[in-house]
Amino acid sequence: MGHTIIDKLWNEHCIADLGDGTSLLYIDRIFLHERTGSVALKGLEDQGRHVRNPEQVFCTMDHIVDTTPGRGDATRVPNGTDFIKTTRDAARAAGLNLFDLGDDRQGIVHVVSPELGIAVPGVTLVCPDSHTCTVGGIGALAWGIGSTEAEHALATKTLVVKKPAAMRVRFEGHIPFGVTAKDMILHLIGKYTASGGVGYAIEFAGQTISDLPIEARLTLCNMAVEFGAWTGVVAPDAKTFEYVKGRPYAPKAEAWDRAVEHWKSLVSDSDAEFDREITIDVAQIVPQITWGTSPQHETGIDQRVPDPRQEPDANRRLSMERALEYMSLEPGTPLEGIPIDAAFIGSCTNSRLSDLRNAANILKGRKVAPGVKAICVPGSTQVKLAAEAEGLDRVFTEAGFEWRESGCSMCFFAGGESFGVEERVVTSTNRNFENRQGPRTRSHLASPTTVAASAVLGNLADVRKLERLRAGSNSE
Amino acid sequence: MCGNWNGCEPAAIVNKFTRLKAIAAPLLRINVDTDAIIPSREIKRVSKVGLSDGLFAGWRYTEPGGRVEDPGFILNRDPFRQAQILLSGLNFGCGSSREHAVWALAEWGIRSIIAPSYGAIFYANCARNGVLPVILDNDVVEDMARQVTDEPEQHLISVDLVDCTVTAPDDTVHAFEIDAADREMLLEGLDAIDVTRKRDDEILAFQARDRLRRPWIYL
Numbered sequence: 001m002g003h004t005i006i007d008k009l010w011n012e013h014c015i016a017d018l019g020d021g022t023s024l025l026y027i028d029r030i031f032l033h034e035r036t037g038s039v040a041l042k043g044l045e046d047q048g049r050h051v052r053n054p055e056q057v058f059c060t061m062d063h064i065v066d067t068t069p070g071r072g073d074a075t076r077v078p079n080g081t082d083f084i085k086t087t088r089d090a091a092r093a094a095g096l097n098l099f100d101l102g103d104d105r106q107g108i109v110h111v112v113s114p115e116l117g118i119a120v121p122g123v124t125l126v127c128p129d130s131h132t133c134t135v136g137g138i139g140a141l142a143w144g145i146g147s148t149e150a151e152h153a154l155a156t157k158t159l160v161v162k163k164p165a166a167m168r169v170r171f172e173g174h175i176p177f178g179v180t181a182k183d184m185i186l187h188l189i190g191k192y193t194a195s196g197g198v199g200y201a202i203e204f205a206g207q208t209i210s211d212l213p214i215e216a217r218l219t220l221c222n223m224a225v226e227f228g229a230w231t232g233v234v235a236p237d238a239k240t241f242e243y244v245k246g247r248p249y250a251p252k253a254e255a256w257d258r259a260v261e262h263w264k265s266l267v268s269d270s271d272a273e274f275d276r277e278i279t280i281d282v283a284q285i286v287p288q289i290t291w292g293t294s295p296q297h298e299t300g301i302d303q304r305v306p307d308p309r310q311e312p313d314a315n316r317r318l319s320m321e322r323a324l325e326y327m328s329l330e331p332g333t334p335l336e337g338i339p340i341d342a343a344f345i346g347s348c349t350n351s352r353l354s355d356l357r358n359a360a361n362i363l364k365g366r367k368v369a370p371g372v373k374a375i376c377v378p379g380s381t382q383v384k385l386a387a388e389a390e391g392l393d394r395v396f397t398e399a400g401f402e403w404r405e406s407g408c409s410m411c412f413f414a415g416g417e418s419f420g421v422e423e424r425v426v427t428s429t430n431r432n433f434e435n436r437q438g439p440r441t442r443s444h445l446a447s448p449t450t451v452a453a454s455a456v457l458g459n460l461a462d463v464r465k466l467e468r469l470r471a472g473s474n475s476e
Numbered sequence: 477m478c479g480n481w482n483g484c485e486p487a488a489i490v491n492k493f494t495r496l497k498a499i500a501a502p503l504l505r506i507n508v509d510t511d512a513i514i515p516s517r518e519i520k521r522v523s524k525v526g527l528s529d530g531l532f533a534g535w536r537y538t539e540p541g542g543r544v545e546d547p548g549f550i551l552n553r554d555p556f557r558q559a560q561i562l563l564s565g566l567n568f569g570c571g572s573s574r575e576h577a578v579w580a581l582a583e584w585g586i587r588s589i590i591a592p593s594y595g596a597i598f599y600a601n602c603a604r605n606g607v608l609p610v611i612l613d614n615d616v617v618e619d620m621a622r623q624v625t626d627e628p629e630q631h632l633i634s635v636d637l638v639d640c641t642v643t644a645p646d647d648t649v650h651a652f653e654i655d656a657a658d659r660e661m662l663l664e665g666l667d668a669i670d671v672t673r674k675r676d677d678e679i680l681a682f683q684a685r686d687r688l689r690r691p692w693i694y695l
């Protein structure tokens with residue numbers, strides 16, 4: 001029987017079979033950020049342990065840094081500066097690669113790591129952050145860990161991991177107008193639930209995935225964890241190689257040729273067997289929006305808020321009822337047209353250059369509706385600079401968006417900035433949990449284009465309609 | 477079986493887990509995420525301790541950031557304040573990787589969780605902190621939740637990691653499965669780094685071979 005890409009990546013890094021399906025895996029690269037990396041580095045220090053191969057460990061500041069222009073170490077997060085300073089000092093003492101505030105390589109860890117060529121095909125990469133699976137989009141085996149496991153990886157360059165089952169999710173068909181990778185992954189989670197991927201590593205495959213640009217593959221894999229999966233991966237192909245080539249930490253000269261030769265073998269064999277297969281017809285997907293407090297609480301923008309009474313499963317019904325109460329929504333209300341207070345474009349899911357370009361296309365020549373607070377936070381300083389070089393910042397600011405320095409910003413609330421109590425936000429982020437973006441803040445997850453369209457109209461909006469207006473008689 | 481994990485000398489003793497008979501608190505919600513277990517705003521220091529006050533803060537207190545208890549929340553009610561076991565729904569501990577979720581639970585007093593499934597990172601974090609995550613069918617968990625609701629002090633649940641069984645208040649015994657490595661770590665209170673260190677020769681030999689095979693990885 002052939003091997004899946006997951007088998008291949010696993011076997012290549014297996015130092016020892018510990019029995020019972022568990023392996024001692026070699027970890028190529030480790031990324032840390034100031035929120036959870038600080039405690040891991042401090043833990044190691046307290047135990048008198050050292051980082052093995054610090055040259056393969058990277059560290060940036062993203063989670064609780066201020067994102068207003070002209071920022072320094074000060075942050076609105078209580079004691080946030082402690083986290084920044086502790087991380088900086090520990091990273092310097094350990095000799096790690098540090099992309100600090102003020103360095104133009106700084107940014108959200110999962111945006112920075114492929115951008116700098118740290119995540120390349122075939123590497124094992126871990127970070128004490130659940131969205132590490134993002135870089136599966138480049139063909140890396142990457143997953144989130146806790147701080148204690150991070151200490152283990154730092155000290156030994158290995159992790160003890162139980163091999164997950166393998167699932168293949170095929171997306172087939174042509175992507176309809178107005179639909180993005182974000183809508184594809186939300187649709188998958190909505191259909192198969194937020195625990196549908198528990199126990200699995202997922203290969204995303206199919207014609208649609210081959211057609212997707214790399215940044216869209218990163219968006220897709222980013223939310224594998226929201227599907228409950230251990231990680232997600234897309235087999236590297238010519239597009240991947242083209243994306244990786246020339247990036248600062250990517251292989252160069254002859255090493256490049258050897259690497260590509262090897263990377264080409266990192267595909268599932270035609271006779272490989274997966275423990276589970278799902279196929280999604282992309283043509284059926286419309287722009288998606290969440291209405292509740294779990295990513296599985298989602299549906300098409302042309303639908304209505306569902307009625308919990310029609311849910312046969314008691315647990316799900318209860319969770320729907322709680323969610324609608326928190327979100328202050330009535331069953332049967334059309335989602336399109338629900339008024340919003342704020343719009344947010346950012347996060348490791350949707351803050352890369354292509355996301356900003358897509359949103360800017362919608363915003364060009366338009367204004368954010370009165371009373372809507374709109375913020376755009378580029379995913380990295382590199383993204384910010386590139387966007388500014390092509391004038392996207394002006395499109396955003398002229399439309400009425402704030403244009404920020406890079407960081408996680410209001411993707412999550414850590415006691416600093418928030419959208420406010422009971423404010424309704426349409427957001428390009430990945431989690432709509434209770435209180436995630438602020439105490440009692442109500443979050444609706446969507447693609448950056450849906451966020452932009454909603455910001456313009458002042459309510460949850462169908463981006464397809466807005467664009468048809470612009471197109472006039474064009475019949476897209 | 478994972479023979480390699482036996483016979484290792486523990487250099488540092490973490491919390492051991494063998495058997496526990498205790499009050500169990502039912503929190504039967506699905507997809508309880510780590511943001512709910514410990515909101516990020518409650519993580520105020522670069523530290524693994526001082527987190528129990530923030531446990532379930534969004535549900536436990538009437539106001540975000542406040543400390544006035546909501547009497548409706550299960551862990552605010554006697555005798556569930558003394559609970560050492562938590563019963564919950566599908567996908568417990570999903571979401572953020574923050575290990576603070578396990579540290580907060582452990583510091584508050586929870587030593588074992590019983591749920592039908594878990595977020596993967598949370599599950600891995602548990603065994604490294606002396607907290608036993610038990611996987612049992614949802615029906616079984618719900619049935620036990622019913623049994624502990626009346627007179628929880630009389631209706632204790634027993635969790636036995638030696639036999640890998642849970643005994644419900646009505647004396648029904650349910651077997652559960654756990655990875656050998658996690659079980660060993662919990663039973664012996666082993667420090668995982670010390671255990672792996674014993675394989676350092678193997679690790680370094682792998683690295684030397686790998687350097688020739690995949691030179692582009694090495695910076």
Ligand code: SF4
Pocket residue numbers: 062063108109129131346347348349407408411412429430
């Ligand atoms: S952008 Fe949000 S989800 Fe991504 S790493 Fe930062 S806090 Fe986590």
